[in-house]
Amino acid sequence: MSELHFTSPDGVSLNLRLPEQPTDTVPDYRSSVSPHKPTYQHTERAYSLPLPAVPSPTTRPFGNPTPVGLGGFLLANTPATITLLGWRDAGGPNGNESAAIGTFFYLGCLLEILCGIGEWINGETFNAAVFLILGGYFGASGAVLVPFYNALNGYGTTGATTTTTTTTTAAAETAYHDSYAIFLIFMGVLLLFFTIASVRLDICHVVLFACFTVCFPCLATSYFYMADGNDASARTFRIWGGIFSLAGSVILWYLFLGSLLESVDFPYLLPVGDLSKYVKGRTEYLGRRRHKTSMSCGL
Template sequence: MSELHFTSPDGLTIDLRLPEHPTDAVPEYRSTISPRKTTNQHNERAYPLPLPPLPTHTARRFGNPTPVGLGGFLLANTPATIMLPGWHGAGGRNGNESAAIGTFFYLGCLLEILCGIGEWINGETFNAAVFLILGGYFGASGAVMVPFYNAISGYGTDATAAEATYHDSYAMLLIFMGVLLLFFTIASVRLDICHVVLFACFTVCFPCLATSYFYMADGNEATAHTFRIWGGIFSLAGSVILWYLFLGSLLEAVDFPYLLPVGDLSNYVKGRTEYLGRRRHKTSMSCGL
C-alpha cells in the first residue's frame, strides 16, 4: 500500500492511499484543514477580483422547443388519423384527408420545422432529426393534396389510370417512411419505453397505409379500407402515447412537483461513449498507468 501526502499553503492536507496492485476500487483518502489566520492583504492577493456566480441548470438562454413540436404533430396527425377509418363520416368514409391540408402545412410542417431548428440549436441531434424530417413529411403530404401541384393529373389525361398510378407512386413514400420510423425505433432504445412503443406504432402504420394505396390502385376498395383502418389504429395508438409525452413535457416545463414516468432505458442500454470509457479505464489500470 503506497501513501501520498499533499499539503497546500492554506492548510489543506490530503493523504492518499494507493493499492499495490491495480484495481477498479476508488483509492482511500483523508483530508484535513488546519485553520490559519488570514489578513485582508492575503485575501486580496488570493482573490483579487470578485468571484462570478456559479451557473445553475435552471438558467437557460432558450426555452425547450419540444412541447411546440409535439403539439403541432398531434393537432395535425390525430384528426387525420380519425379521417382514415371514416369515423362519424370524417374523411368522406374513404380516407380523404383534404380537410387536413391546413393543419399539415401550418401545424405539422411549420411547427415541426421550427421545433427541429430549436432542438438543433440546443444540441439535440436526434430530436432535431425527428422533428425536421416529420415536418418535411407533413409538408409533402399537404402539397400533393393541393390542386396547384397537379399531383394526379401529371400522370395522364385518363383520370382512372392517372389515379391508379398516383396511388402506386405515393405508396412508395409511405414504405420508406416506415423504414425511417424503424430506424427511429432502433435508436430510441437508448431513450425510454414510451419512445420505443411510439415509433414502433408508426413503423407498422406506414406499411399498412402503403398497402391500402396499392389496393386502391387495383380497384379493391374493400381491402384498401381494411388496411386503412389498421393504419389508423396504429397511428391512433402512437398518438395516445404522444399525448402522454406532450403532457409530461408541459409538466416539466412549469416545474410541476410530479413528473410522468416514461420508462427510462438509459441505465439498461449503455452508451458507446460510456462503454469505451470503461474499457479505456480498465485497460489503463491493467497496464499500471
C-alpha cells in the same frame, strides 16, 4: 553509523540514522517541513486563468421547444387518424384528408420545423432530426392535396391508351396511388431507424416509433389496393393503419402532458420507462474499457 536523507518536492524531509550493526533499538529519525514557496509559473497560472462561470439553475438562454413540436404533431396527426378510421363518416369512403391541408401546413409542417431548429440550437441532434423530418413529411402530405401542385393530374396522360376521360382518370389515379405508396414505404423504413435509435431513450419512445413503423406500411398497402381497384382490402388496411396511428397518438399525448408538467416544474412527473441505464452509451462503454485497460497495465 549511516544516514539516509529523503526530501519531497513539497518541502517534507526525513532523516534516518541507522547503526552499523543490527540492534533491537528503534532507528533515530528526524523529520522537518519547510514552507513551500510557489514558483513564478504557479503564481502566474493561478492569477491569469479566468474563474469558471457558475451556471444559474433558474435562467436558460432558450426555452424547451419540445412541447411546441409535440403539440403541432398531435393537432395535425390525430384528426388525420380519425379520418383514416372513418369515424362519423370523416374522410368519406376513401379516407380523403383534404380538410387537413391547413393543419398539415401550419401545425404539422411549420411548428415541427421551428421545433427542430430549436432542438438543433440546444444541441439535441436526435430530436432535431425527428422534428425536422416529420415536418417535411407533413408539408409533403399537404402539398399533394393542393390542386396547385397538380399531383394527380400529372399522371393524366401516363399509360393512357384511349381517348376517353374516364379511362384517362382511372389510369392517372392508379399511377398516383402506386407512386405515393412507395413514399409511404420509405417513411416506414425511416421510422424503423428511429425505433432502433430510441432504444437508448425510454419505453414510451420505442413503442411510439414502433406504432408508426407499422402504420406506414399499412397505409402503403392500402394505396396499392386502391390502385388495383380493390376498395374493400384498401379500406381494411387503411383502418389498420389508423389503429396503429391512434395508438401512437395516445402515447404522444402522454409525452406531451409530461413535457408540459416538466416545463412548469410540476411536483410530479409522468414515468416514461427510462432505458438509458440498461442500454449503456458508446462513450460510457469505451470509457469503462479504457479504465480497465489502464488498471491492468498499472498492475
